[in-house]
Amino acid sequence: MEKLQNIKMIALDLDDTLLNSNVEISDKNVEVLQAAAKKGIYVVLCSGRAEHGILPYVRRLDIAGLKTGRFLISTNGCSIFDLHTRTQVYRRDLESSILLHADEEAKKLGLFTTTYSNDTIYCEVENKWTRMDSDLCDLKNVKVDNWNEFLWQKKTPKMVIPGDPEKLLVLQEILKKDFGKSATVFTSKPFFLEVIPPSCGKGEAIVWLAASLGIDLSEVAAFGDSYNDESMMYYAGHSVCMINGTDEMKKVAKHITEKDNNNSGVGDFIEKYIL
Numbered sequence: 001m002e003k004l005q006n007i008k009m010i011a012l013d014l015d016d017t018l019l020n021s022n023v024e025i026s027d028k029n030v031e032v033l034q035a036a037a038k039k040g041i042y043v044v045l046c047s048g049r050a051e052h053g054i055l056p057y058v059r060r061l062d063i064a065g066l067k068t069g070r071f072l073i074s075t076n077g078c079s080i081f082d083l084h085t086r087t088q089v090y091r092r093d094l095e096s097s098i099l100l101h102a103d104e105e106a107k108k109l110g111l112f113t114t115t116y117s118n119d120t121i122y123c124e125v126e127n128k129w130t131r132m133d134s135d136l137c138d139l140k141n142v143k144v145d146n147w148n149e150f151l152w153q154k155k156t157p158k159m160v161i162p163g164d165p166e167k168l169l170v171l172q173e174i175l176k177k178d179f180g181k182s183a184t185v186f187t188s189k190p191f192f193l194e195v196i197p198p199s200c201g202k203g204e205a206i207v208w209l210a211a212s213l214g215i216d217l218s219e220v221a222a223f224g225d226s227y228n229d230e231s232m233m234y235y236a237g238h239s240v241c242m243i244n245g246t247d248e249m250k251k252v253a254k255h256i257t258e259k260d261n262n263n264s265g266v267g268d269f270i271e272k273y274i275l
Contacts (some may be wrong), residue, residue, distance in 0.1 A: 001255070004238050007274050008219040009042040011073070011206050011232055014049065014057060015189075016225045017242050020262045023136075025060050032267035035275060037063040042213065046073040046202045048158075048188050048228055051081050052119035053137035058083065072218060074117065076188070076196055076228050077205035078157030090208055092157055092197040098183045099151040099159055102195050105174055111163045115156040117134055122150065129162030129191060158196045165190040182243065188228040203231025221274060223257075225249060 010033070012018045018025055037043045043063060047054050051074045063069030070084045080090035103113045112125040115134065120140045124147035134141040137224045144150045161171060172193055175185045184196045203222075210220055222229070222236035225245035233239035234251040240252035244260035255273075257265035 001273060003273050006219055007041060007238065008215045009044060009206075009210060009213070009221070010036055010270065010274070011044045011046050011220060011236065012204070013202070013223040013224040013229050013232070014047040014054070016044060016244060016261050017223050017229075018045070018057070018261070018266050019073065026264045026267065028264035029267040030061055030224075031062055032264075032270050032275065034063055036270060037061075037068040039275065040068060040206050041274075042068045042071065042215070044071050044073055044206070044209065046077070046206070046222075046224075046229075046232065048074075048194065049074040049114050049137045050074055050118050050120075050139060053139055056138065071207045071209060073202060073209070075157045076194060077200055077202040077231070078196055080205055087203055087242065088204065089212075092200045093155045093195050094157065094159060094183065094271060096152045097166045098195065099156070100148065101178065102159055102161070102175055102183075103147070104159050105150060105178070106171060111171065112162050113151075113168060114152065114162065115151070116158055116160070117156070121160075122154070133160065133162055133192065137246050158194055160188075161193040161195075162191055163193075168193040170243045177254060186227050186230075187230055188226065194228070201231035202229060203233070203235035206232060207235050213251065221270075223269075224253075225261070242266075 033043050064083045072081050078092045082089050082239050106113050114121050114123045115219050118176040122142050122144050169256050184247045188194050218237035220236045221238040223231035223240045224232050225242040241249045245268045257269045259265035
């Protein structure tokens with residue numbers, strides 16, 4: 001494989017991509033990404049997590065002080081945060097009617113919905129699934145009494161329905177049919193079904209950020225492994241799927257890493273083909 005020419009931005013999914021099975025960034029990945037940022041390549045973490053849940057990995061990379069390490073994309077592309085100015089420079093929210101309908105359909109299957117802010121997961125019913133989500137994302141878990149009123153009044157970029165994967169597959173088809181183009185519905189992990197605004201995803205956020213920085217999409221390399229990375233794979237000029245990624249993403253991506261997420265597959269690929 002030939003080297004990728006003139007890459008100016010590297011966009012990186014976290015779970016099962018940049019992170020290993022211990023939910024850590026390896027020394028190799030840190031070393032390579034620091035070299036890329038110092039070379040003038042923007043390194044942008046792109047996660048389904050809220051901003052607060054991404055900050056430990058920002059600190060681990062230790063490039064936020066550089067111009068090329070100042071941005072992160074959170075909530076599956078619904079938000080872009082500028083670490084230098086400490087401001088949200090891009091945001092998309094769900095309509096209240098979408099939240100209420102998704103909640104109604106979830107309850108018919110015995111499932112309960114959650115919503116997010118930068119540092120908190122809000123829920124009507126706390127259970128093992130909500131605790132799993134808060135532990136995974138390092139966010140507070142807050143139980144809300146009047147849930148319908150909360151959904152009507154509280155602006156939020158995404159709703160997550162955690163639960164049994166078989167039930168979520170059924171709900172996914174129902175919500176996709178009901179919402180059509182009014183919302184984007186997908187499974188980020190088998191036990192997390194997500195609802196986000198229409199025409200919204202990590203890829204759309206990358207399009208916006210690249211344009212604001214004067215970077216052509218042909219100069220963007222995006223790394224991912226699963227369904228919520230699909231729009232990144234579509235929009236980035238160089239899409240890279242982890243060798244441990246899903247078969248569907250491997251078909252969409254232009255490149256596949258030679259090593260998996262537990263063997264610094266991201267760093268290995270960047271070192272060989274970008275730096």
